[in-house]
Amino acid sequence: MNPKLAGLCLTMGMSLAVQADTFHFTPITDQGNPLLQSLGNQLTVDVTQGGADNVLMTFSNPGNINSTIAQVYLDDSPVDLFSSVAVASQSTGVSFSAGANPGNLPGGNAPAFAFDATSSFGANPPAPTSGVNDSGRYPGEFLTLSATLNSGHTFADAINSLSAGNASNGNFLRIGAHVISIADLNDASASFLDTGTGGGAAPPPPIPEPETWGMLMAGLGFLTALARRRRKDG
Numbered sequence: 673m674n675p676k677l678a679g680l681c682l683t684m685g686m687s688l689a690v691q692a693d694t695f696h697f698t699p700i701t702d703q704g705n706p707l708l709q710s711l712g713n714q715l716t717v718d719v720t721q722g723g724a725d726n727v728l729m730t731f732s733n734p735g736n737i738n739s740t741i742a743q744v745y746l747d748d749s750p751v752d753l754f755s756s757v758a759v760a761s762q763s764t765g766v767s768f769s770a771g772a773n774p775g776n777l778p779g780g781n782a783p784a785f786a787f788d789a790t791s792s793f794g795a796n797p798p799a800p801t802s803g804v805n806d807s808g809r810y811p812g813e814f815l816t817l818s819a820t821l822n823s824g825h826t827f828a829d830a831i832n833s834l835s836a837g838n839a840s841n842g843n844f845l846r847i848g849a850h851v852i853s854i855a856d857l858n859d860a861s862a863s864f865l866d867t868g869t870g871g872g873a874a875p876p877p878p879i880p881e882p883e884t885w886g887m888l889m890a891g892l893g894f895l896t897a898l899a900r901r902r903r904k905d906g
Contacts, residue, residue, distance in 0.1 A: 692720040693831050697849055697864035700779050707856055711737045712864050714806070717847055719834065721827040722818060728760060730816040731849065736808035738855035742799040743772040744815065745780070745789040745848035753825050753833070753844045757791040760818035767802040768793045768815050777848035779863045787848055787865065793817065800853045835868050 697715045699708035714735035722728040733741055748754050759768055772794030780787030793815070795803035804813045821827070825844070833844035852861040 691827060691831070692718060693834070694718050695834055695847070695866045695868065697847075698867045699862055699864050700777075700782070700785055701862035701864075705857075707737070707854075708862050708864075711735075711739060711851065711854065711862070712867070714739075715741065715849055715851070715864060717849075717866065719830060722760075725821045727754070727819045727821060727827055727830050728816055729819065729847070730814050731804055732807075732814045733804050734807045736806060738806055738809060738853070739851050740795070740800050740803035740805050740853045741815070741849050742803045742852045742861075743774075743777075743792060743794045743850040744768075744817070745772065745777045745787070745793075745850075746791040746817075746819070747780075747787050747846045747848070748790050748844055749788055751825075751844045752790075752822055753829060754791070754819040755822045757817055757819045759793060760816045762815045763813045765802070765810065766804055766813050766815055767796040769796055772850075777863050777865075778850055778861075780848055780865070785865065787846060789848065791819075803852070834866055 695717050697712040697717075699705065699712050702708055714733060714737055716732045716734060718728075718730040718732070720728045720730070729746075731741055731744055733739060746754070746757060758770065762768060770791070770793055772789075772792035775792055776789045777787050779785070780789070804815050807813070819830075821830075830845050834847070847866040849864045850861065851864065853859050854862060
């Protein structure tokens with residue numbers, strides 16, 4: 673195969689691929705508590721590109737530490753990364769609405785964190801039932817938020833910002849979660865912030881979906897046929 677054609681097809685496939693990254697959390701409540709640190713590692717938000725101007729954030733609680741994600745918060749100030757954020761989908765039994773109570777991540781406005789929620793979502797009453805519960809009791813529960821990017825911003829802005837970790841006040845985006853009914857702490861609650869992936873690490877290379885490979889192969893066939901025709905004509 674012509675190396676130029678191969679390179680072009682690979683570029684096409686990568687550009688059509690679904691980009692994604694996974695982030696965990698660190699406690700801002702009782703930060704030295706080893707159980708809360710383990711719970712933060714259990715909490716997950718998968719950030720994927722839903723379209724050219726769309727970011728999907730899927731929250732889950734895959735583990736055996738009995739707990740419930742009751743509120744989630746986004747802080748995209750001062751840049752206003754998103755023009756709007758809404759609930760996109762949620763598993764059976766999970767029910768969230770926009771406008772969490774309280775409106776900001778509990779404890780997040782402390783100077784050490786300077787978290788100021790620009791969007792918030794809360795589990796509808798009763799929260800211990802309609803929140804995102806641990807998979808040890810309720811396997812497969814999730815909440816997905818859909819955010820529309822403002823003009824001039826990209827999916828890479830969201831990933832790079834989250835990868836910088838929660839300590840950077842220059843972030844475009846930070847994510848908070850408030851967790852309730854932590855059974856091993858007498859049903860106490862705690863707040864968490866995203867931990868990032870380690871100081872601005874680049875996201876992993878995107879993996880093309882089956883549909884992408886189909887488009888890639890179709891494009892490859894077209895370019896190969898075109899090249900053969902040009903050689904024949906020449």
